[in-house]
Amino acid sequence: MGGIDLALSRGGIHGLAGESGSGKTMTALAVLGLLPGGMTASGSIRLADTEGPGAGSDSGFTELVGAPRGVLQGVRGRRVAMVFQDPSTSLHPQLPVGRQLTDHMRHHLGLGKPEARAKAEALLDRVRVPDARGALSKYPHQFSGGQRQRIAIAVALACDPTVLLADEPTTALDVTVQAGVLQLLRELADGGDLSILLVTHDLGVMSAVADEVTVMRQGLVVESAPRQQLFTAPRDEYTRSLLAALPGSSFEQAGEDAR
């Protein structure tokens, strides 16, 4: 992979699409310094400070590439949270769901036990996990694939992060439940305190919530544009072919004719 340039604006949703295996997950993992052994990131990944002396100015940022472990640990889960593509990576199999949500809140936000539980229950409710209170004492394996995915989203949101890296967060959801999750993400971003990197291969999802869209192929960015421009006037050949493969896009007809 080489030369990926991405910027997340405050309160914006930046979509990342592209071929399977093109490097979308690795891009997100690089931000948190979680690349698998043998891979290293070079370049620069800067996280704007929200507190401290430089907050709000151009100089107030934390460099994440090559940052010491302590810095990355302070950032992970607190300022930058991730929903992993595989929900089993986000969740600990041997801990009840409630603990996974409240431990972080108590540690990072200093909440008391009852407050943390109440917040956890409210979060589960928002992502439509049935019987949110009862769910707190269950283990991940007692949920369906899509329920686990929603729990992972709740865990990521638990500590009010400023950046959410969401890697295919709705693949296991039917479209009715997905609609609720997309609404939640949009509301959180519109609130202005959260910026989202949304990795999704689903261009319908992309079209619904992304403000900016970047398309990757074989480890490279092939195109990056505001949503509407990307969907209506794609410049790159690969982006065009992706849109042509879709039912309901303005390019479908043209795509079929071309074949």
Added chain:
Amino acid sequence: MSERIAAERDGAVPSGGRPVLEAEGIVVEYGRRPALRAVDGVGFTVAAGEVVALVGESGCGKSSLARAIVGIEKRKAGTVRLKGDDVPTLGLRRRSSAMTGMQMVFQDPNSSLNPRRRIGDQIGDGVRAALARGDRGSDPADWLRRVGLDPAMVSRFPHEFSGGQKQRIAIARALAARPGMLVADEPISALDASTQTSVAALMRSLSVEAGAGMLFISHDLSVVRRIADRVLVMYQGRVVESGVTETVWQNPLHPYTRALLAAIPLPDGAGRLPLAPAEADRLAWLDEVPAALERTTA
């Protein structure tokens, strides 16, 4: 590409005779006091060369039903027959060679793949299962090529692959076993549209050619529309609508099916959020609509 799949679909005449798979009155429950009834009396058949899609709300019981069908989840009630033989509830490893004629691709590819074995060896397990049943052998590297991966990757381990690549390896392993019945639980959910189209076409054409049946669980309704002859729509443990895919699509009768089709986000670039159903609407989804079941083209 979509046209090619459609053409094949019309050409697939389910052979008369006995269905490949017959499931009747399946019930799956979890826990006790109170038990959670995840699957509440579901029955369906899959004919030779037929693709049946199973769609429904997240948590409605699709994976539970799939596991009960292949016999790795305890059935509280109901029977499953594969080409006329009862499918027992046993661990996957203890299945007789006849039962390897039914293969499953799990929703989480990590459950389909062993993290400690090279992927070529794991696809080789599928090849050996086919040979043991007297079916044709094949080359694992060739399967990788067919699912759009580099054949030279046979000696890699699962963790060296992306999410969508792992899904394709799990599919390759299952197809290499040349199953007479394939149960695939969200098998291509992580793939981009063009890879999805070609892998779905591969899965479909292999089943049609071999006269195999396929149960295809998916949240991606456009893929379902492209590859399934018939569709089962599930809500809270029950099938609420079923029948010929195009019929259900053009004129959904059950309120859940309607809500589902209305919530598909369109890739038009307009930035419109799909409609999340209101709480009050969900109550109606529990209704039975007898006319919505077993719908034919009429």
